Amino acid sequence: MLHVLKETLGKLQLPRRTEKKLLTAADLGCSCGQNTLLVADLIVQGMADELYGGSRLGHPPPEFCFYFNDLPSNDFNTLFHLLPDSARNGGRPAYFAAGVAGSFYDRLFPERFIDVFSSTFSLHWLSQVPTEVMDENSKAYNRGKVFVHGASEATGAAYRRQFQSDLARFLRCRATELERGGAMFLVCLGRPSSAAAPVDQGTVRFLFGDMFQDSWHDLVREGLIDSDKVDSFNVPVYAPTLEEFREVVDADGSFRINRLELVMGSPPVVDHPGDASDVGRTVANNERSLLGALVDAHVGKALCDELFDKLRCRAEERAKELMEEMRFPHVVCSLSLV
Numbered sequence: 001m002l003h004v005l006k007e008t009l010g011k012l013q014l015p016r017r018t019e020k021k022l023l024t025a026a027d028l029g030c031s032c033g034q035n036t037l038l039v040a041d042l043i044v045q046g047m048a049d050e051l052y053g054g055s056r057l058g059h060p061p062p063e064f065c066f067y068f069n070d071l072p073s074n075d076f077n078t079l080f081h082l083l084p085d086s087a088r089n090g091g092r093p094a095y096f097a098a099g100v101a102g103s104f105y106d107r108l109f110p111e112r113f114i115d116v117f118s119s120t121f122s123l124h125w126l127s128q129v130p131t132e133v134m135d136e137n138s139k140a141y142n143r144g145k146v147f148v149h150g151a152s153e154a155t156g157a158a159y160r161r162q163f164q165s166d167l168a169r170f171l172r173c174r175a176t177e178l179e180r181g182g183a184m185f186l187v188c189l190g191r192p193s194s195a196a197a198p199v200d201q202g203t204v205r206f207l208f209g210d211m212f213q214d215s216w217h218d219l220v221r222e223g224l225i226d227s228d229k230v231d232s233f234n235v236p237v238y239a240p241t242l243e244e245f246r247e248v249v250d251a252d253g254s255f256r257i258n259r260l261e262l263v264m265g266s267p268p269v270v271d272h273p274g275d276a277s278d279v280g281r282t283v284a285n286n287e288r289s290l291l292g293a294l295v296d297a298h299v300g301k302a303l304c305d306e307l308f309d310k311l312r313c314r315a316e317e318r319a320k321e322l323m324e325e326m327r328f329p330h331v332v333c334s335l336s337l338v
Contacts, residue, residue, distance in 0.1 A: 001263055001332050002042065005118070005185050008334040009046040011258050013181035014115055023047050024179075025095075026067040026114050028104040029122025032075040037082055040066050043116055044095050064095035069108055072101040073293070103127065105169045109177040116183055117174055121330075123188035126236040127166045130158035133234055144227070146216055147209035147235045149201040156198030163238040167248045175254035175337065183336045184255070189239040190262050190331035201239050206326045208235040211318070212287060215310035224303060233298050235291065245331050258334040265328045273323050280316030283326070284308050 014020060025043045030036045048061040068079060076099040083097055100108050104119065105127045132140035132154070139154040148159040174184060191202040201209065216233070219225045242262055249255055268286070272278040288308045296304045315322060 001187055001330070004259055004261075004332050004334055005039075005042060006046055007259060008183045008185040009043070009050050009116065011183045011334065011336050012047065012050055012115070013336075014051060014179065015181075020051075021062045022065060023051070023062055023116075024065050024067070024114050025116040025118070026069055026100070026109065028069045028108075028117060028119040029125070030068040030070045030074070030079070032070075032079040032082075034082060035120075036068065036079060039118055039120060040068075040095065040097075043118060047116060065098065066095040067098050067100050067109070067114070069100040069102065069104060071103060074101070076101070105166055105173070107173050107176065111176055112179050114177050114182065115179045116185070117178060118185045120185075120187040121189070123167065123170065123186060124190075124237050124239055126159075126162050126238055127169075128162070129234040129236045130162040132158045134232065141231075142234055143231050145209070146213050146230060146233050147201070147205070148199055148238065149205040149209035151199050153197075153199065159238045160198040160244065162236075163240055163244070164248050167240075167245070168252055171249065171252040171254060175252070178337055180337060183258075183334065186331070186333040186335065188331050189237070190245070190329045191239045191241055192262060192329060193241050193243060196241065198238070203325060203328055204237075204239040206322065207287060207290065207328070208237050211283075211311055211314040212291070214314060215307050218310045219303065219307060224306060225299060229299060233295075235294070239329075240331060242331060245333065249333075249335070254338060255335040256338050258336055260331070260333045262329050263332045265330055267323055267327050270323070276316045276319035279319035279322060280312045280314075283315040283322060284312035287311060 025047065027036060027039055044064050044066060052061045068076070080097065084094070102108055130140065132138040133142045135141055140152070140158040142151050142155045145151050148156055178184065189204055191200070191204060195202045216230045220227050220230060242260055246257065246260060249257055268279070268282060270279050270282045292304060292308070295307055
């Protein structure tokens, strides 16, 4: 997907060279690992090359400030410990770093403050579970399920509306904060156009439905929790089609789409892909990194441990299928202000 990031930076129309002394960029939904810094490095270097020709043309680049955004619960301490030493000593770093805690569905920066926005693997997370999905008196009540995949048509429609509302809020905020001539690079989970119904989330079911949902029912069958606990838990994730994504961008009207495509991700990275126990352990650990905090908050750590152990066993049983099919399509988008 990095070629689209480079292409996005190629769309910048900011003042060049001595006219602009400070360039700003922000990663929205940044997490706390090395991948976050990889994206930051690529953006900073790409902006320097695009606007100043790098060091080859003899134009000293301006200073950069990179803002890392995520919810307040994100481990910003770990992230900042990973910054290169040059960002913490007396020398001039590649960029000055700052953390901005808060939801990217709200305003985070002053008007016309950021030159480049990126958000990778985050926009499929909704701001909340749709209220109708949690209402026992609603047709959209998601009884017996924990995700939109395979749910009722009413549940699917509620999830789709929530995604549309959230993405529209995201775009409105960024349209205010983005500098004229700036650009935005977005990546989120998606589903193919052939999976037109919201309740068909394609292979994303491997992450948030399917084995994960069956593991909840294992806990019910063993008497460890009652069914109400399952009914009151829903994963606030929605994987849109390209058409659904484009519809929201077009309706907002603030952005021009430079590129919008669906890119298939890689299979799971497993040390020993032929070893079912290794596949099961890796899949369970990956899913826990995504969902563990939500499950822990809902049922407590002991039952959380039990649930993901059930998931590990199920993933072991389906190891061959998972290695062949557990690949996720992603919506990759490059936007510029109209």
